[in-house]
Amino acid sequence: MGKELLLIEDEPNIIEAVSFLLSRDGWTVRTHSNGADAVEKVLKLRPDVVILDVMLPGRSGYDILRDLRARSETANLPVMILTARGQNRDRELAERTGVTAFMTKPFANGEMLEAVRALAPVT
Amino acid sequence: MARDTLTGSRIRERRIMAGLKQAELAREANISPSYLNLIEHNRRRIGGKLLLDLAAILDVEPTALTEGAEATLVAALREAASEKGRAGPRAAVEIDRVDEFAGRFPGWAGLLADTHRRTVALERTVETLTDRLTHDPHLAAALHEMLSTVTAIRAASAILAEPGEIPPDWQRRFHRNIHEDSARLAETSRTLVRYLDAADDASSEATAPQEEVDAVLAQAGHRFPAIETGATGAGALADALGADMSGTARRLLARHLRRYEADARRLPLATIGDALQAGGDADPFRLAGALGADPAQVMRRLAALPPDLLPDPCGLAICDASGALTYRKPLADFPMPRFGAGCPLWPLYQALSRPMTATRLVLEQAGSTGRRFRADAIAVPHGPAMPDRPALFEAHMLVVPDRAETAPDPLPVGVSCRICPRTGCAGRREPSILPDAAREEF
Numbered sequence: 001m002g003k004e005l006l007l008i009e010d011e012p013n014i015i016e017a018v019s020f021l022l023s024r025d026g027w028t029v030r031t032h033s034n035g036a037d038a039v040e041k042v043l044k045l046r047p048d049v050v051i052l053d054v055m056l057p058g059r060s061g062y063d064i065l066r067d068l069r070a071r072s073e074t075a076n077l078p079v080m081i082l083t084a085r086g087q088n089r090d091r092e093l094a095e096r097t098g099v100t101a102f103m104t105k106p107f108a109n110g111e112m113l114e115a116v117r118a119l120a121p122v123t
Numbered sequence: 124m125a126r127d128t129l130t131g132s133r134i135r136e137r138r139i140m141a142g143l144k145q146a147e148l149a150r151e152a153n154i155s156p157s158y159l160n161l162i163e164h165n166r167r168r169i170g171g172k173l174l175l176d177l178a179a180i181l182d183v184e185p186t187a188l189t190e191g192a193e194a195t196l197v198a199a200l201r202e203a204a205s206e207k208g209r210a211g212p213r214a215a216v217e218i219d220r221v222d223e224f225a226g227r228f229p230g231w232a233g234l235l236a237d238t239h240r241r242t243v244a245l246e247r248t249v250e251t252l253t254d255r256l257t258h259d260p261h262l263a264a265a266l267h268e269m270l271s272t273v274t275a276i277r278a279a280s281a282i283l284a285e286p287g288e289i290p291p292d293w294q295r296r297f298h299r300n301i302h303e304d305s306a307r308l309a310e311t312s313r314t315l316v317r318y319l320d321a322a323d324d325a326s327s328e329a330t331a332p333q334e335e336v337d338a339v340l341a342q343a344g345h346r347f348p349a350i351e352t353g354a355t356g357a358g359a360l361a362d363a364l365g366a367d368m369s370g371t372a373r374r375l376l377a378r379h380l381r382r383y384e385a386d387a388r389r390l391p392l393a394t395i396g397d398a399l400q401a402g403g404d405a406d407p408f409r410l411a412g413a414l415g416a417d418p419a420q421v422m423r424r425l426a427a428l429p430p431d432l433l434p435d436p437c438g439l440a441i442c443d444a445s446g447a448l449t450y451r452k453p454l455a456d457f458p459m460p461r462f463g464a465g466c467p468l469w470p471l472y473q474a475l476s477r478p479m480t481a482t483r484l485v486l487e488q489a490g491s492t493g494r495r496f497r498a499d500a501i502a503v504p505h506g507p508a509m510p511d512r513p514a515l516f517e518a519h520m521l522v523v524p525d526r527a528e529t530a531p532d533p534l535p536v537g538v539s540c541r542i543c544p545r546t547g548c549a550g551r552r553e554p555s556i557l558p559d560a561a562r563e564e565f
Contacts, residue, residue, distance in 0.1 A: 017279045020282060109278055
C-alpha cells in the first residue's frame with residue numbers, strides 16, 4: 001500500500017488534477033476542502049504528507065499549520081503549503097510557522113511531483 | 124557656511140546674471156574692483172549704504188542679497204538630501220553647504236526641490252498601489268480566483284499533453300474542467316477590468332488627496348473671493364476647482380470650502396478687517412473677544428485675509444486629535460512639513476493636551492535665520508457632542524513674525540526632526556540628517 005497524502009484544498013478542479021497526478025505516482029490521496037475542521041481531519045487520517053492551501057473557507061492554512069506544529073503527534077508531519085502568494089514575506093511567514101515545503105500557484109506538474117516525493121518519509 | 128556670510132556670493136551671482144563685469148559694477152558703486160572682489164568672495168562684510176547701492180544697481184531687493192533663499196527652499200533641499208539611500212557620505216558633507224547652494228543657484232535649487240517633491244509624490248503613488256494590491260480585498264480575491272483557475276487549467280492541460288495513455292473518462296473530465304475553468308477565467312478577467320475601470324482616477328487617488336487639496340489652496344493663496352462676496356457657493360466652487368481632482372480630494376476640498384463659507388458668513392471680510400484695524404495686530408484671542416467669536420474661527424479667517432489687510436502674513440496649521448496635520452499654510456521662514464508630523468514642540472500639539480486654553484509662545488525657528496514668530500494656539504471641540512463619548516478636539520496654531528524680538532526666552536523649535544539642526548532636544552523622535560545633530564547620540 002502506497003503512502004498516504006491529505007490534500008486540503010477548496011478548488012475542485014485543482015483537487016482533481018493533483019489527485020490524478022499523485023495517485024498515478026503511487027500515493028493514496030485523500031482530500032478535504034474546509035479549513036475549520038482540517039486539524040481534526042489530519043488527526044483522524046494520520047497521513048504521511050499534507051498539502052495545505054492557504055486560503056481555505058473557515059480557517060487559514062497558516063493557522064492550521066500553527067495548530068499542527070503545536071501538537072506532539074503532528075509536530076514533525078511533512079506539510080507543503082500551496083499558495084497564490086509567493087512573495088518573500090509569505091515564504092518567511094510559512095517558514096516561521098514551521099512549513100516543510102512551499103509551492104506557489106500556478107505550478108508545473110513535474111515540480112509538484114518532485115516536491116511531494118521529497119517530502120515522503122524514508123521507510 | 125552661515126547664510127548671512129554669503130552676501131558676497133549672492134552679489135557675485137546677481138552681477139553675473141545681470142551681465143555686468145566686476146569692474147563695471149565696482150565703477151557704478153564707486154568702489155575699487157579689488158574691494159568688490161574681496162566682497163564677492165565673502166572676505167569683507169558688507170552692509171549699510173554700499174549694500175543698498177549694489178542692490179539698486181543690480182535691481183534686486185537688499186534682502187535678496189543678505190538673506191538669500193527662503194527657508195522653505197532650504198528646508199525642501201534638506202528634505203531631498205535626507206531621503207534614505209540618497210544621502211551618502213558625500214551628500215552628508217554637502218548638506219553643510221545647502222544655504223550656499225540655494226543662495227548661489229536659486230533656479231537650480233528650486234528645480235531640485237521641485238524634482239524631489241515630484242519624486243516623493245510618485246513614490247507615494249507606488250506605495251499606495253502596492254498597498255492596494257496587498258490590502259484591497261476585492262483585488263486580492265479577484266487575483267486569487269484567477270491564479271487558482273490558471274493553476275487548475277495548467278495542471279489539467281499538462282496531464283492531457285503528456286505522452287502516454289490517459290483513461291478516457293479522465294480525459295473527458297479534464298477536458299470538461301479546462302472548458303469550465305477557461306470560462307471562469309474569462310469572467311474573472313472581465314470582472315477585474317470592470318473593477319479597475321471603476322476606479323477611474325485610481326492614479327490620482329494614490330497621490331494623497333490632502334496633497335491635491337493643498338496644491339489648490341496654495342494656488343488660490345488660501346483665499347476665495349467668490350465665496351467672500353457670495354458670488355459662488357462652496358459646492359459650486361468645489362466642483363469647478365476639483366474638476367480634475369480625485370473623488371476623495373474633491374470631497375476634502377468641498378469640506379474645506381464649506382467651512383470657509385461658514386467662517387466668512389460669521390466673520391465677513393469687513394467685520395474682521397475693521398476689528399483688525401482697531402487693534403493693530405493679528406491677535407486672534409483679542410479679536411475673538413472683541414467679535415464674540417471662536418478663536419479657532421478667527422485664526423482661520425486671519426489666514427484667509429488679503430495681504431493688504433494684514434500687518435504681517437499669517438501662517439496657520441491645523442491638526443486633528445491624532446496630531447495629523449489637516450491644514451497647512453506655511454510662511455516663507457516657517458515651513459511646515461508636507462508629510463508626517465511637525466516639530467513636537469509646536470504649541471499646536473501642546474494645545475491638544477489643554478483643550479480650550481489659549482496658548483501663546485514666542486518661537487525661535489531653527490536654522491541660520493533664527494527668525495522669531497509669535498504662535499497662538501488653541502484646541503477646540505470638533506464635531507457634535509455625543510452623550511457618554513469623549514469629545515474630539517482639533518488644534519489650531521496661528522503663526523506671525525515677531526517683529527519686536529523682545530521676548531527674553533523664545534522657545535527653540537524646528538520644522539520636523541529629520542531636518543532639524545538642534546541638539547539636546549527632548550522632543551526628538553528620529554535622528555537628524557544635519558551633521559551636528561546627526562552626531563548626537565539618539
